[in-house]
Amino acid sequence: MVRKVGVLALQGNYIQHKRMLDTLGINNILVQYPQELEKCDLLIIPGGESTAISKQIDRNKFRQPIINFVKTNSVLGTCAGMILLSSTKEANNLKPLGVMDFKVERNAYGRQVSSFSGNLHLEFDNTDNFKAIFIRAPKVSNLGKGIKILATYKNYPVMITDGRHFATTFHPEIGTDVRIHEYIMEQINA
Numbered sequence: 342m343v344r345k346v347g348v349l350a351l352q353g354n355y356i357q358h359k360r361m362l363d364t365l366g367i368n369n370i371l372v373q374y375p376q377e378l379e380k381c382d383l384l385i386i387p388g389g390e391s392t393a394i395s396k397q398i399d400r401n402k403f404r405q406p407i408i409n410f411v412k413t414n415s416v417l418g419t420c421a422g423m424i425l426l427s428s429t430k431e432a433n434n435l436k437p438l439g440v441m442d443f444k445v446e447r448n449a450y451g452r453q454v455s456s457f458s459g460n461l462h463l464e465f466d467n468t469d470n471f472k473a474i475f476i477r478a479p480k481v482s483n484l485g486k487g488i489k490i491l492a493t494y495k496n497y498p499v500m501i502t503d504g505r506h507f508a509t510t511f512h513p514e515i516g517t518d519v520r521i522h523e524y525i526m527e528q529i530n531a
């Protein structure tokens with residue numbers, strides 16, 4: 342049962358995630374100190390700039406606390422947050438947490454000007470009408486065996502889970518469609 346969601350508030354789109362949780366009536370806090378993780382059962386790592394978030398994670402001594410947290414709790418990483426959850430090799434200023442067994446290619450659709458929106462196919466809804474925003478989004482380049490695909494865009498996986506953790510290459514916190522957050526809460530509560 343999700344009692345409290347923590348939104349990692351070091352850099353990026355944390356306010357929009359908070360707003361979406363508020364809309365759904367889900368108890369949540371902005372997490373700025375590692376001790377605050379103790380009060381949460383789900384952590385959201387937002388989109389933003391993965392190198393900046395990676396640096397802030399280390400500067401604010403979050404790395405080990407997050408690695409411990411995810412052993413018994415869930416985490417949702419969106420866009421830059423997804424890059425941080427991945428097992429992508431460490432590269433200049435970016436040290437992924439290796440929480441989930443997949444790899445990504447960063448900025449795979451091009452630069453900021455190539456950002457776009459598109460309709461996703463949601464496996465759990467069996468609809469093609471979720472309008473997703475991709476902002477300098479990553480692409481999944483390698484999926485581990487235990488990973489299940491929850492949504493695709495043009496047949497590419499854009500939302501995945503390993504059963505406990507969730508990751509999206511797009512920004513489910515932008516806009517008014519709450520289905521992604523809602524689905525994740527249901528899964529964790531089930």
Ligand code: GLN
Binds near residue numbers: 392
């Ligand atoms: N391109 C960014 C990165 O690599 C991610 C962009 C985003 O989160 N919208 O960190």
